[in-house]
Amino acid sequence: MSRIRLSRKDKKMFLARDPKIADTMSSLVSHYQLPKATAMYKEIDHVVALARKFNDEVVKPAYKEIDLEVSKNNDYLCWDFIKKANEWGLYTLFLPKMFGGGGINMIAMYPFVEEIASVCVGLSNVIGVHYLGVATLSASWNVRLINKIFREVKKGERSGNPCLISLAITEPEAGTDVEETLLVDRARLGTFAKKVEGGYVVNGRKIFISNGHVSTWHMLICYSDKKNPSENTVMLAVKNGTRGFSFGHHEKKMGQKSCVASELIFEDCFIPDEYICIDSDDVPKNASKTRVEVIQQVIDYVVSSTRAGVAAFAVGAARGAYETALEYARTKKVGGSLLINHQWAQSMLSEMYKNVSMGRAGYMESAYANALHGMIKSLYKPYLFYVNRWLPRWYFTMISPLLGLKAVTRLFRNINFYWYPKESAQVSSGWASLVKFACTDLGIENSQMAVELMGIDGCRHDIGSEKFLRDAKLLQIYEGTNQLNRMNLFKELVGRDMPEVQIF
């Protein structure tokens, strides 16, 4: 320690200045706030090894062929892969044990999806986007429905009939709008739910729904009042086979072809009360937060978790492009010497390695921010973490009926909506946006550099580099365009304490 003495008051004053430790070093804070590091690490190294084995045995032999199949026939769906992933337990791996899942901590999901994406971003998304649906349902904190649907996913795993969950939010005329309550009231919305006795009747269309055609459950975001949608947002759980619900066309995408982007059509589709995940009636009039604040909280919970996931996909793409270029450079001769021995090529490869490493450090920081402040922070309370880890599965099955009680949902909503501090949302949401646009930009940069380094060979489908560029581009667009995410970072962290600031 230096000889300069800091009074407690001085220390507090200096640490109150930006950048605050709590804003910028969640990974450091987690050392003393999260459960024992070795327990979490063991789960992370387990899933990374599992992902590598899955890559060797399932992804690598199939991914180029699937990409070609969809290029030939846009309606092709990669059911063989989905069934394999289901067989390997990948759709329940990160579901909490109390809902029948594998119980692996969510921090581990990010390096897991990076691994799969380092071979194929599209197939990584076929797994990862299911967890987008999982996150959406979870963010409603409707514990009864969470328990019901997650257990169906587990049942699907046992029976060999995959039961995936999608999120249906984007509409033909509204994309960026629907992820931000400040914009949604001005959006050109087209999917509305009319309250009727016993439920809602939905009409409208959703587009660009990843995994739509291959999912069993769809978390539908729609609106019960055209005039004031931000206060009247409704989240419904729609199951395949529901009357009035059908699938439309498959989008013709540049990349990530293995992950179908679907049109979902709702025509007088009746959804009973039991499948309302959350609506405005769930927010008590005397609650400490308004309906709009609660809906924004739900959206923030989802995107804080999934934007970090998109960042991990992007680091996977950046890494796949780098690794492909590195292997190529070791055997390709240019001007009589190996490409890898040209200093300019070494410099490019170092740049690519740097991008991967910085990106990974970034998304892990966001993962820690989520663990400390996000939707699943309660699962990281040491007592809950170890309960989830050590109690046998039969115990959770035994107490499962209790999770259907309204009081349980009320308790979780109190904890996660009404007692949730605003500052926490700022850190997790701000960081998720930061890494989303930073890592996805790096993903494009690395995949472009790989093609440059490999020349026309980098453009060949059979060599595998060009696909990273096609796949990576979508990452800059979905989960909120990078432009929206820059605005969100500004709103949450950059301009938060500035009264003169206006957003949108």
Added chain:
Amino acid sequence: MNMKSSANSISEELQAFSDLARDFAARELVQQREENDRYPFGELFTQSIKNAGVVGFFGANLPAEYGGVGMVASALAPVLENLSMADASMACIVFTNAAAIEIINQAARETDCAKIYRFIGGPDAKPVAFHSFTCLEEIDMPRADAKGIISGRLNFIALAEFARYAVIPAENPDGAISYYLVDLNDGGVAKTGPVYSLGLHACPAADLSFNKVPGTLIGNPGHGEIYFKAMQSHLSIGAAAISLGIMKGSFIEAFEYTKERFQGGRQIINWSEVRMLLANMAIEAQVGESCLASACRGNESGDNGWEYSARAAAIHIGELACRATVDGVQLLGGNGYMKDYGQEKRMRDAKQVQCLLGMAPVRKIDYIGRIIDESE
């Protein structure tokens, strides 16, 4: 900003040929772009390729005495730019053929190439295949014996799928490189393709294997590198024009879309963040246009050192196009990523076009190498 071709800034005399290219693009390419891009999983646009030959695009730099137009590279630029604004695949077909012919044109300065021209010329001539996406430094070269019998392999030869002839390099017994004209119908030629690639699907390429295939020597033996470097300078103007055309096409599409699309209750063109992206694209297109116009003027007037302008333009505009087309997709959001719009194709095409005439970093190293050599 002039979103027509750069021809206006080069020479009024070229306007007719430039207009021809624009009309051809509107008539033959724009409506069918998505369908044509499905190749090899859809049909190749053979009739459009044939029609491009009929209007003279494949004879642009072929000497007039062999049925061509005898244009210099700068005159070809507006044609390529206009075609590329609509569909860069057709532009690259014209480019590849022009690059092959330029090798012969360079050889014809030293030797009589009448026989070669007669092979590839004529009213029904098909475009000539060429390694337009690679430079000599990166090619694993086939070998030719003293009699011009060629064996070995060459990857990614553009147009080899349907061309009758190819202009290819081969290593002679003394290690020097010569160019040969080979008949792709020869029994010793095996094609593997079309090679499915990132972009330019309707400008197909194939990998070729040669098993004792007779080649007709082009120009002097061992002068392959000289011819290639000279061709590279001339066709750099063409590569720059194709990149510029893609960039302009992307800007126009994004500009129109952002006027139509609403988010947050207003046209997205009225969000200043969107305007900033559009501004960057417009500035890059303008800078690209100036670079190309300067290179074209130098080429037309034969200024000392015009090759530097041409090569720098190809490298720089190629980079700009790769960056701008990524934003071009972004401005259309999810729609930009889908094949219903032209933006995703432009992004893919721009990246592959950057490989024209060889790896971009190798061309950069070569560029500074020339400057260093001259300074010594």
